[in-house]
Amino acid sequence: MLSSFLNSFYDHEVLEALAFQCRSRELWLRRGDVPSHRPLKADSAEELKRHIDSIRGQGIVSVYASVEVFSDPLLLTSKSPEELRTGWNFIVDLDSIQNIEDAKTCATSIAGLLQAFNINNFKMKFSGKRGFHIIIPGSAFDCFAGGSKEFIQAFPSVPKHVCRFIIACLKPNQKKGVKMDLELYKPRQMIRLAYSLH
Secondary structure, rough: OHHHHHOOOOOOOHHHHHHHOOOOOOEEEOOOOOEEEOOOOOOOOHHHHHHHOOOHHHHHEEEEOOOOOEHHHHHHOOOHHHHHHHEEEEEEEEEEEHHHHHHHHHHHHHHHHHHHHOOOOEEEOOOOOEEHHHEEOOHOOOOOOOOHHHHHOOHHHHHHHHHHHHHHHOOOOOOOOEEEEEHHOOOEEEEEEEOOOO
16 A cells, blocks of 8 residues: 555656746755755656655655745855746745644635735645745736846845735634744755645
8 A cells, every 4th residue: 555655756747737837946955864965956757756765765755946036046055045036926824733623724814814915826735744834926926027136135125024924814713823934035045846745
């Protein structure tokens, strides 16, 4: 049973879905306690599968990608993230302090708040621990011209301020027992991808 489950991770559709989320982002993998080196990138499902196969060790491979978009992630060994950044996603990272139901309530409330501001282009996924990620493409911030210098330089200050604004808009019972992780807004921070095994 476990082997058929793990083999589904190599299903081409799953690899395609993971690779789509990796494009132009720094990639990082972990099998059990064994991490991959950084930086990596994967422009196709085949390239991602090669990276997955290259990690030796025991356990399931988890796939992560950067919050930021880069012109060439492999140059992060010689250039700063600021020099290579071409975009970023806005991500709300919610962690429940004790009860996952608190995180569900908060995530649902934030989804309603976003829709009240006519923001409907977002994804919500379980974070793999005790919370949720709400992901909004950077293109939703249409107050910036697409790919403009102002948009690129708005990271990380604008997303941090937007997170604080969202929390301030929630009623006490909508955010009780939940912590919003602002540590996500640092250069080269990673999130676990949708369809990645935990």
